[in-house]
Amino acid sequence: MGHNPALTRQTANMRWCLQNTFRKNDFRPLQRDVIVAVIEGHDVFLQASTSFGKSLCYQLPAVLKDWGLTIVVSPLLALMVDQVNALKALGISVETINSNTPQPEKKRVLQDMLCGHPGTRLLYVTPELCATEHFRRQLLVVHKQGQLIRIAIDEAHCISQWGHDFRPAYKELSWLRKNLINPPVPITAVTATATPRVRSDIIDILGLDVTRLKLFNTPSARPNIHYEVRYLEDFADDYSGAEDSQLSNILKWLRAIRTRREARLGAEEVAQLPPLSGIVYVGTRALAEHLAARLSSDETISAVPYHAGLEAENRSRIQERWKAPHPVQPSAEGKKPPTFSIIVATNAFGMGIDNPNVRFVVHWTPPSSFESFVQESGRAGRDGCAAASIVYYGLPERDRVQKFIYRDTEHHRRNGLENREAKLESFGKVIRYCESITRCRHELIKEFFGDFELEELGSQLPPSTPAPAGSTSPCDFACDFCKEGRGGLSKRRSKMASETEMSLLYADFG
Ligand SMILES: [Zn+2]
Numbered sequence: 001m002g003h004n005p006a007l008t009r010q011t012a013n014m015r016w017c018l019q020n021t022f023r024k025n026d027f028r029p030l031q032r033d034v035i036v037a038v039i040e041g042h043d044v045f046l047q048a049s050t051s052f053g054k055s056l057c058y059q060l061p062a063v064l065k066d067w068g069l070t071i072v073v074s075p076l077l078a079l080m081v082d083q084v085n086a087l088k089a090l091g092i093s094v095e096t097i098n099s100n101t102p103q104p105e106k107k108r109v110l111q112d113m114l115c116g117h118p119g120t121r122l123l124y125v126t127p128e129l130c131a132t133e134h135f136r137r138q139l140l141v142v143h144k145q146g147q148l149i150r151i152a153i154d155e156a157h158c159i160s161q162w163g164h165d166f167r168p169a170y171k172e173l174s175w176l177r178k179n180l181i182n183p184p185v186p187i188t189a190v191t192a193t194a195t196p197r198v199r200s201d202i203i204d205i206l207g208l209d210v211t212r213l214k215l216f217n218t219p220s221a222r223p224n225i226h227y228e229v230r231y232l233e234d235f236a237d238d239y240s241g242a243e244d245s246q247l248s249n250i251l252k253w254l255r256a257i258r259t260r261r262e263a264r265l266g267a268e269e270v271a272q273l274p275p276l277s278g279i280v281y282v283g284t285r286a287l288a289e290h291l292a293a294r295l296s297s298d299e300t301i302s303a304v305p306y307h308a309g310l311e312a313e314n315r316s317r318i319q320e321r322w323k324a325p326h327p328v329q330p331s332a333e334g335k336k337p338p339t340f341s342i343i344v345a346t347n348a349f350g351m352g353i354d355n356p357n358v359r360f361v362v363h364w365t366p367p368s369s370f371e372s373f374v375q376e377s378g379r380a381g382r383d384g385c386a387a388a389s390i391v392y393y394g395l396p397e398r399d400r401v402q403k404f405i406y407r408d409t410e411h412h413r414r415n416g417l418e419n420r421e422a423k424l425e426s427f428g429k430v431i432r433y434c435e436s437i438t439r440c441r442h443e444l445i446k447e448f449f450g451d452f453e454l455e456e457l458g459s460q461l462p463p464s465t466p467a468p469a470g471s472t473s474p475c476d477f478a479c480d481f482c483k484e485g486r487g488g489l490s491k492r493r494s495k496m497a498s499e500t501e502m503s504l505l506y507a508d509f510g
Contacts, residue, residue, distance in 0.1 A: 014039075017064050018056075021090060028053055029462035030216060035060055037214040038150070044188040045156075045208065047199070047217040047454070050375065051356065051382040054190040055083060058152035062121045063092055068149035069113060069142060072124045075155050075167050080124045087122065096124040114138060116145050127158070127169035136175060143180050151176055153206065156189035157371075160201035162422040163194070164369045170205075177207030184209070193371040195426075196450035215459035220374050220449035221475075223464065224381045225389050227441035228480040229434045231493050232394030246392060247294060250280075250362065253390075258300060258339045275302065275341040277322070278360040281367065281376055283401075285309045285346055291364065292344040302338040308348040318343070323355050347372060356382040363391040368401050370429035370448055393434040401427060437489035440482050442475035 014035060018024050027035070030048075034057045037044050048054055062070035074080045080096055087094040095109045112118050129135050142148045157163040159170040177184065189202050203210065221227070230249065235242035262270050280295075280303075282288050288305040295303035306318055322343060343349060347367075361380040367373040373391070381387025405427055409420035429448045436444060446452060455461075473482035481489055 013064060014060065017060055021063055021092065022056065022060065023090065024056075030218070030460065031056065033460060034214075034216050037216075038186070038188055039064065041186050042212050042214045043186055043208040045199070045203065045213060045215045046188070046190045047194050047215075047459075048190070048192065049218050049222070049378045049382075050192055051378075052218055054192075055154070057190065058150065058188045059087065059092075059122060062150065065149060067117065068147050069118045069120055070122050070150045070152060071130075071139070071148070072122055072152045072154060073127050073130055073173065074124055075127060075158050075165070075170070077126075079154070080126075084124055092122070093120050094122045094124070095120045097129055098124070098126050110138060114141055114145075116147070118142070118147055127167060127173060130176070131169050131172040136179070139176075139180065143185060148180065148185050151180075151185055151187045153187065153189045156191040156202045156206075157194045157198050159205050160194075160198040161418040162197040162201060162425075164371045164423065164426060166419050166422075174205050174207060193375055193449075195371070195448070196453050197422075199450065199454075215454060215457055216461075217451070217454050217459045218462055219446065219464070220451050221442040221445035222378060222381065223442070223475070223478065224384055225377065225387050226478045227377070227389050227445070227475075229391050229393050229441075232392055232397070234395055242394075242396075246364070247291075249392075250295075251298060254298075254301070254340055261339075270339070271337060274357075275338050276359045277355060277357055278340060278342045278362065279349065279358060279376075279379060280342055280344045280362045280364055281349075282344060282346060282364045283368075287364070288344045288346055292342075295342060295344065299336065300339040301342060302340065303342040303344055306343050306345040306349045308346065347376070355379075358382065358387065359385075360388040360390065363389075365397045366391060366393055366401055366427075366430050366434060368405060368430075369423060369426040370433070371426060373430055373433070374445060374449060391434055398431060398434075435493070437481065437486055437493055440474045441479035 014032070015027075018027065031053055034044060034046055038057060038061045044057070046054055046057060058070060058072065062068075072083075074083070077098055077100065080098060084094050084096045095112075097106055097109055101109075109120065109123065112120050113123065125135070130139075139148065153159075153173065155165065158165045158167040159173065160166060177187065187206055187208060189206060189208065191198075191202070194202060202208075203213070232242065232246060235245070257276070258270075261276075265273075280291065282291055285305075285307040288307045292303040292305040295301050304318055306315065310318075322341075358380045361377045363373070363376070367376060377389035380389055402424070405420075405423050409423055412419070433441065433444050433448065475482055477483050484492075
C-alpha cells in the first residue's frame with residue numbers, strides 16, 4: 001500500500017484532516033483502513049461497536065475532497081441533530097433536512113444542493129425523505145451534475161425485517177443503487193449490530209456490489225469483558241423475597257470488589273480515586289426508580305435512575321455528570337465518597353453515551369434481544385481495561401419477556417410476521433446464551449452474531465492480542481464457563497441459586 005504514491009499522498013492528507021478538521025490525534029485501529037476503502041470508491045460494509053467511531057468513516061472522506069456531496073441517511077432525529085451540531089462546531093459545512101426543518105431552511109439547503117457546485121459536504125436526511133418522489137428527482141439531478149460522491153447509511157440494520165429496529169422506509173433505499181447509475185454512487189453501510197441474516201439483507205436490499213465490496217468488523221465479544229450469567233432461584237410468587245435475594249447478591253459482589261480494591265491500593269488512596277462506574281439495565285421505569293433508591297441506601301453506592309419518563313433537562317444533566325471524569329459530585333463534609341457510581345436505566349439509556357470507563361454492565365432481567373445484549377454489555381470497558389457483563393437469569397423473567405414480545409409485536413403488525421419471528425428468534429438466542437453451560441460465552445456471542453461467517457467473507461478485523469501461549473481457554477478465562485467449567489455452572493444453574501460463592505472470584509478489576 002505504501003508504494004502507491006497517490007495513496008500515500010491521500011493518507012498524508014487523511015491524517016492532516018483528522019488532526020486539523022476533526023481535532024483527533026490518531027485513528028483507532030482499523031478505522032484508517034475503512035476510510036481508505038471508502039476513499040477508493042468501494043462499497044463498504046462496516047459492523048463495529050459504538051466506540052469505534054463509525055461516523056468518521058464517511059465524514060472524513062466527505063470533507064477530505066473539497067467538492068461534492070455526501071448524503072447520510074439516519075433513522076433517529078436525536079442522533080442526526082447530535083452529529084450535525086458536532087460537525088458544525090468543527091466548522092464543517094453540514095446540513096440536515098428532517099421533519100423539524102422549517103420550509104425556508106429546506107429551500108435554502110436544496111438550492112445549494114442543486115446549484116452545480118454545492119457548498120454542503122454532508123447532508124443528513126431521514127429514510128422517509130429518501131423515499132419521496134421529489135427528493136429522488138433532486139438526487140438524480142445532483143448525480144447528473146457529477147456532484148454526488150457517496151451515500152452513507154447509518155444504522156443500516158434498520159433495513160431488515162429480521163433486525164430488531166426494522167424501519168419500513170429503509171427498504172425503499174433499494175432505489176438508490178437501482179437509479180443512481182452510470183457511474184454507480186458508492187454506498188457505505190454502517191451498523192453496530194447485525195446478525196448474518198440482517199447482514200445479507202443489508203447487502204441484498206442496498207444492492208451492494210459484492211465483487212467490489214469491502215467488509216470490516218470489530219469482534220462482537222470483547223476480549224476485555226468478563227461475561228457471566230447468574231441464575232436466580234425461583235421464589236414462586238414471593239416478589240419481594242426474590243428481589244431481596246437478587247439485591248443481596250449484587251451488593252455482596254460490589255462489596256467484594258471494594259474490599260479487593262482497598263486491599264490492593266489502600267483505603268486512603270481509594271478515597272481519592274473517582275468511583276467505579278456501572279450500568280444496571282432494568283425492564284421498566286418503575287423498577288429503575290425503585291432499584292436506584294434501594295442501591296443508594298448502601299453508603300458506598302451513588303445510584304440514579306434513568307428512563308424516558310424523566311424530563312429532558314434531568315436526563316441531560318445525568319448524562320453530563322456521567323460523562324465527566326469524576327462522575328459524582330464531592331460529597332458533604334465528613335461523608336465518605338461513594339465507591340460506586342451507578343446508573344439504573346431502561347434501554348432509553350444508550351444513545352450518545354460517551355463514558356469509556358464503565359467497569360460493569362448488569363442486566364437485572366434478561367435483555368429482550370441478543371442485539372441489545374451485545375450493544376448494552378459492550379458499553380463496559382471501552383477503555384480496554386478489565387470490565388464485567390453480568391446477566392441475571394430466572395425462569396419467571398424469561399417468560400415475562402417472551403409474553404412482552406408477543407404483545408408488542410401484536411401492536412406493530414404492519415412490521416409483518418417475520419418481524420415477530422425475528423424478535424422471538426433473537427430472544428431465543430438470549431435464552432440459549434443464558435442457559436448454556438457447555439460453551440465459552442465469548443464463543444457463543446461470536447457464533448450468534450456471525451463473526452465466523454464474516455471472517456469467511458473476508459472481513460477485516462482490528463489487530464488483536466492473541467491469548468497467552470499455553471492458555472487452555474479460548475477467552476483466556478474471561479467468562480464463567482471457562483472459569484468454573486461445566487460442573488460448576490451446572491451446579492449453579494440447577495439450583496438457580498441466588499447466592500454463589502463462585503462469583504466472588506470475579507471481583508478483580510478496578
Ligand atoms: Zn470463555
